[in-house]
Amino acid sequence: MIDTVKIRARVVSVTDRYHHGDLRRALIDAAVEAVGETGPSALSLRAVAKRAGVSHAAPAHHFGDKAGLLTAVAAEGFDRFADALERAWTATGDFDAVGAAYVRFAIDHRAHFEIMFRPELLHMDDPDLVRASVRSREALHRGSGTDGPDAAFNARALAAWSLAHGFAELLLAGNFPRAVLDDPEGAFKAVAAATALGRG
């Protein structure tokens, strides 16, 4: 308890010091914020630095370059994504719910999601990114009832993934009517039902 207080005090007071304390974390948060406001294309590294209250070159020290920062965001996103999918699967045990969680994540963590599937913005060979993205792929395969060694070649697995991903992408891009936006998870379940991919 004493430790907790100590650490909190340190983190707070540390903000205006030369050594930030946890600048890496702060930069990721600032990047997520900025992406949430302006989209990933318009993201400026200098604006992120300013938001975190550090000099314009500080991000490069922690992430190498712009793609490095986005890679860190994507990796964090994939980890939370895997958590969400696993949670939905263990709670309900059917694909409808996992797919709905897929869509829900895209909406609630839009900034992360908009970066996660953009290879040209990332360092695709980053170990953390690879680990996290494999983790969420596995969670999804489990959730679509297509677990196993050759899940990648399984038509059912590809169908489940494509359906959820396409739904999420089209939704975020503004291609769906109001009714879908009002109840995205319900809409997705209706869509999944229309494909007989329902329970798996």
Place this chain on the structure above:
Amino acid sequence: MIDTVKIRARVVSVTDRYHHGDLRRALIDAAVEAVGETGPSALSLRAVAKRAGVSHAAPAHHFGDKAGLLTAVAAEGFDRFADALERAWTATGDFDAVGAAYVRFAIDHRAHFEIMFRPELLHMDDPDLVRASVRSREALHRGSGTDGPDAAFNARALAAWSLAHGFAELLLAGNFPRAVLDDPEGAFKAVAAATALGRG
């Protein structure tokens, strides 16, 4: 015949003149080329201008700004997209083929496709873009057997669109194994078959 020759000769010889002749067309082509090489995020208006052999500010005159150029590319893309979907539908009359055409288009016209569904890069209120995108949406609804007044709210229509779109996006982003890349249309048909969305 004489006219054709005359026009061709004019277009060719006109390239190095002060008045380009069809700079608008040339800039769109150059943009598509550049996007195909470097992706949409790294697209530089100045690089496009250089590629077309004109000054760096020439694009702005025809398209207003960068988003204007991309909007023109997207509109052209949606028109060709609608053509392709309509062709597949009238030729075969089933959804499998229309979905396969969806995927085929994303691969063959990757540069167009990568721009078409990125609202933050476009002027979404551009009349040409709206017209063309509505056209391809209608073609798709026809192709998924969900034509009619309330097609947008039809779960089956959303399912078909989501499936094809998700498959295409995931494929382009490099998330599918080699086997899928070798025969994308066949893979999609197998995926569609797994959903009971097969014939419509």
Place this chain on the structure above:
DNA sequence: GCAGCCGTCTTGACAGTGTCTAGTTTCCGT
């Protein structure tokens, strides 16, 4: 046939961008 207009394109400038280098500040192990 030719004067002038207007659309087409160029030139130059500006603020903002990512990234590199060198330098300054601070922490931490000894």
Place this chain on the structure above:
DNA sequence: ACGGAAACTAGACACTGTCAAGACGGCTGC
């Protein structure tokens, strides 16, 4: 207490998109 290493700053560079002003040339009205 001190020396090395890590964290961060400051300045510079080439490049970006956009804007204003000007140069050019095809077309229309006479």
